[in-house]
Amino acid sequence: MSIAERLAEVNRRLTQAATEAGRDPSEVHLVAVSKTKPASMIREAYAAGQRDFGENYAQELRDKTRELADLPDIRWHFIGRLQANKAKYVAPVAYRVHAIDDVETAKSLLAKRDATAGPLTVLVAVNLGGEAQKSGVPPDAVLPLATALQAAGVVVAGLMTLPPDVEDPEAVAPYFEALAGLAERGREAGLPLRELSMGMSHDAHIAVRYGAGYPLWVRVGTAIFGERA
Numbered sequence: 001m002s003i004a005e006r007l008a009e010v011n012r013r014l015t016q017a018a019t020e021a022g023r024d025p026s027e028v029h030l031v032a033v034s035k036t037k038p039a040s041m042i043r044e045a046y047a048a049g050q051r052d053f054g055e056n057y058a059q060e061l062r063d064k065t066r067e068l069a070d071l072p073d074i075r076w077h078f079i080g081r082l083q084a085n086k087a088k089y090v091a092p093v094a095y096r097v098h099a100i101d102d103v104e105t106a107k108s109l110l111a112k113r114d115a116t117a118g119p120l121t122v123l124v125a126v127n128l129g130g131e132a133q134k135s136g137v138p139p140d141a142v143l144p145l146a147t148a149l150q151a152a153g154v155v156v157a158g159l160m161t162l163p164p165d166v167e168d169p170e171a172v173a174p175y176f177e178a179l180a181g182l183a184e185r186g187r188e189a190g191l192p193l194r195e196l197s198m199g200m201s202h203d204a205h206i207a208v209r210y211g212a213g214y215p216l217w218v219r220v221g222t223a224i225f226g227e228r229a
């Protein structure tokens, strides 16, 4: 299958899952995760209409934005763990930074953000499984961090999670539900947590069930670009 065909299939499945869940499919936004894949594949997806792309590695993101600078309305989402000393590669080009879990990294990004690139817009990463090897703050630290980020001048658009790896994708449903609940609590507390970032190739169809009424970013790589080496 070509990338255009895979993309169409992913979009078809997302629309179907949203409709089955009674959710407006237009709330579901696909981020095509292109990490480790060549710029030529991104061009193929772009030609098929895809505009949002996700990258995990700061230098790779910088290199690809240079190679693809002729695609004016492409939007880059940084979805990986970010070291503060690499903020300079991400800040100028990121439409969203999905995995912020401390104020310091956000401040490094702010310092490197050019005003012409628009406000720095992030999602707070939440570690719902309490896994030491994963980034993200525990649930009870979300609202204090979001408040501190806002005070620092960052736009906190919402919350992101990478749930524990499980055999049965259905087993992640409680984590997605929990993330939606946390965002709702944040909104009740006056924070503008409208967006959720959750769901990947194997479980995006489950993520679409939660957080209806607000935008959802699903981050799908393998199902569009194939297995990574």
Ligand SMILES: *Cc1c(COP(=O)(O)O)cnc(C)c1O
Pocket (backbone or CB within 6 Å): 033, 035, 056, 079, 080, 162, 200, 201, 202, 219, 220, 221, 222, 223
């Ligand atoms: C790689 C990655 C994805 C995409 O995963 P697939 O299983 O290839 O769809 C999504 N989110 C994050 C944070 C990733 O690192």
